[in-house]
Amino acid sequence: MEKKKNVIGKHTPENVIFNIINYGVLTLLTLLCLYPMLHVLFASVSDPTTLISHRGLLLKPLGFTLSGYQLVFKDNSLLIGFKNTFLYVGLGTLVNMLITIMGAYALSRRDMMLKNAAMIFITITMFFGGGLIPWFLMMRQIGCYNNMWAMILPTALNTWNMIILRTGFQSFPYDLEEAAVIDGASQARILIDVILPLSKPVLAVIFLYYLVGNWNSWFNAMVLLKDRDRYPLQLLLKEILVMNDSSMTSVGSAGGVSVN
Numbered sequence: 702m703e704k705k706k707n708v709i710g711k712h713t714p715e716n717v718i719f720n721i722i723n724y725g726v727l728t729l730l731t732l733l734c735l736y737p738m739l740h741v742l743f744a745s746v747s748d749p750t751t752l753i754s755h756r757g758l759l760l761k762p763l764g765f766t767l768s769g770y771q772l773v774f775k776d777n778s779l780l781i782g783f784k785n786t787f788l789y790v791g792l793g794t795l796v797n798m799l800i801t802i803m804g805a806y807a808l809s810r811r812d813m814m815l816k817n818a819a820m821i822f823i824t825i826t827m828f829f830g831g832g833l834i835p836w837f838l839m840m841r842q843i844g845c846y847n848n849m850w851a852m853i854l855p856t857a858l859n860t861w862n863m864i865i866l867r868t869g870f871q872s873f874p875y876d877l878e879e880a881a882v883i884d885g886a887s888q889a890r891i892l893i894d895v896i897l898p899l900s901k902p903v904l905a906v907i908f909l910y911y912l913v914g915n916w917n918s919w920f921n922a923m924v925l926l927k928d929r930d931r932y933p934l935q936l937l938l939k940e941i942l943v944m945n946d947s948s949m950t951s952v953g954s955a956g957g958v959s960v961n
Contacts, residue, residue, distance in 0.1 A: 782934035805866035
């Protein structure tokens, strides 16, 4: 075994070539992932006139100007959007994780009554919905309209994420729970001290899903929020894009009119 380890760790020509190719591919993939962000950064400080006429890759700023940032931050709507988004993402992800963990743990118990029936009803919600208008009326009736909870409670649980976490909980040997029960542990103690420490990888994945989903959420805000002071950042950015597309369309239409 010791000899085999030495052969594996030795800097043979094959290992050196493999490492060079491996690091080269990883570096290329990293640059491909970073370039869109660099493109946006370079474009944000470039001269607008020069940028519009530019074609191809943008590898550096075309001129340097901060007029775009000055225009964007001329009013405090984006700063309010950032504040609201951080609030919705932080509190919303916390609620998501709590409800998902509790639901997945309950459905993973072998002795839960009507577990199969509950799973059927929960799974149905993945394929069938009541429609936008009934959903909107229900949200208004339960008080999730034009307030903070309109961005948190309607998306408090993702069925698919709960099923993934439930499957992860069920993969652990039942002997661990039996040993904890013999030691006098309650269900809450089993969840906190036995199940969750062993589920860190799947919990990290579910957390990332919820975090990105809450950050990118804008549809519920468009439907359920009336005051602009409560808008998240994504909805404000959507309005900016719509206004920009409208202005570009108007300019294109005006430029296409021929005068005889």
